[in-house]
Amino acid sequence: MNLVNLMDPEQQVSFTEAVKVGLGRKQGVFFPAELHKLSDIEALLALPFTQRSGKILQHLIGDELPEDTINDMVMRAFNFPAPLVQVEENKYCLELFHGPTLAFKDFGGRFMSECISLFSQGERVTILTATSGDTGAAVAHAFYEKENVDVVILYPKGKISLAQQKLFTTLGKNIHCYAVEGSFDDCQAIVKQAFLDEEVKEKLGLNSANSINISRLLAQVCYYFEAFAQVPQDKRNNVHISVPSGNFGNVCAAMIAAAIGLPVKKLSATTNQNDTVPRYLKSGNWDPNATLESLSNAMDVSKPNNWPRVESMIKNGIFDKDYFYSSSVSEARTREVMQQINSTGYVAEPHTAIAYEGLAINSKADETGIFLATAHPAKFKESVETVLQQQLDMPKVLSDALAKPCLAETVDANYAELKQRIFDKLA
Structure with missing residues (x-):
């Protein structure tokens, strides 16, 4: 699969490289150089969800990954x-x-986790992501307790629901959360700054789990x-x-x-x-x-x-x-x-x-x-x-999370401060 950096078209990468790099030069996002039509859509729609999804992803990614590998990744990721x-x-x-x-972000988060685990081959990886609500939980759970992977999640303090927040700020271990005094756009700007910082990228093996990836x-x-x-x-x-x-x-x-x-x-x-x-x-x-x-x-x-x-x-x-x-x-x-x-x-x-x-x-x-x-x-x-004006039943996964203490640290919307905090913990 050939992907082009939309901000710097001279940078063209494989699917594997795009997943590992996350964000391209000049803060550009990667996109397929070509998109080809699938054949026999009706036959494809007749297949079970995971079998069909394997064929779709094989079509998009091409021969970069073996068919059996993609099918196994999909079976583990899309098990709901x-x-x-x-x-x-x-x-x-x-x-x-x-x-x-x-x-919905469980679909992308879990498939990305499969990709990172496969492509990193045991090398250290730090996932840095900003969340406006649901990305944080999906990514945190997808990578929770994964070997050689740390996850750093930024979210706007007080601006996501308590249930959303508790699903990822209560995990601990390799999940590190920061409540930023600002908006989601401030969090996103910090993430982009980090990807321009060669010292951070080199020392932490930085990757992004936003929909950038x-x-x-x-x-x-x-x-x-x-x-x-x-x-x-x-x-x-x-x-x-x-x-x-x-x-x-x-x-x-x-x-x-x-x-x-x-x-x-x-x-x-x-x-x-x-x-x-x-x-x-x-x-x-x-x-x-x-x-x-x-x-x-x-x-x-x-x-x-x-x-x-x-x-x-x-x-x-x-x-x-x-x-x-x-x-x-x-x-x-x-x-x-x-x-x-x-x-x-x-x-x-x-x-x-x-x-x-x-x-x-x-x-x-x-x-x-x-x-x-x-x-x-x-x-x-x-x-x-x-x-x-009616009561909702609370799913067990939420009630369990709400009962746990929040482990997030509060930081200003300041890149230098956050960089130091992350280095103190992970570098």
Whole structure:
């Protein structure tokens, strides 16, 4: 597999190298130089999830990894379902919260863990990642107690839900967590600085587990095929997918799925009040505002890392811009939509509600709509119970985590301070 650095096209790397490096020169993200169509999509959709996913990843990665190796990695990583639930006529919810940390990022985090374990060959690796909510838990659990791997997680202090936070800040051992006095964008900026610091990269064997990393992105392609496999065959030709979007990795994976043959008719990348992309598509001016805190905190991102990948696909005609939509949903409307969905008998947390609203904003009557549920409602227990005025059952994995003490250290949004803290602990 040949991948190109979108900020420095002269840097072209293999899949293995892209996974190990994480971020390219000039803070550029890697993207496949070419995307080829799969043959016989209907036959592929008839296969079981893990078998199909192995074939998709083999198609994307190429002969760099043996087929048996990829299949074994997928079997270990994707050992939980992704059910498609009908909520209304012609509206389905793809539930991506049945993994160990109850969020869609378990798919990418666990596959990346498999890749890093294979490619590092016993060398020391330090995973450095910023999280706006769910990435931290998915990465922490995927790498927990892995030999020769340390994980450093930055998160904006007080700006993610307690359940999200406790899922990763209570683990300890090789998981090191820092609550940053600032926004997610501040955390992300620190991560990018670290990847420009040769001393840090050399001493710690630095890698990133954000959706910057291509292994996470490719893993996410697989569950879009799983969604289609569960849609009735007579409804597969006019499917509109709405993705709750913060860092834009999830919708980028949907575009890749479409590019290799999945018959996605329309894509909506629906944001909360942090609306940099919707405004950019209207005005042509990239003008990020200060990040605002929202009910859908995992999407509180003003400078999405994956936008260069999405924009590249649109500009190069890999996905038709006329079938790509991006709208923002206000806080008040998010609450209303949560209540609206609840009236159907389905409980949705804020991110899922925003995806649902994306269908409403951009859909036509003859379309089959799929909206993504990226996290279990109980991960946002306080806000969901307040908005819906009803009690939620707490999954055991969350209740166990909530009972444990937080082990995170608080730091300023200052790269030099954090670097010293990490060196004191790991170098």
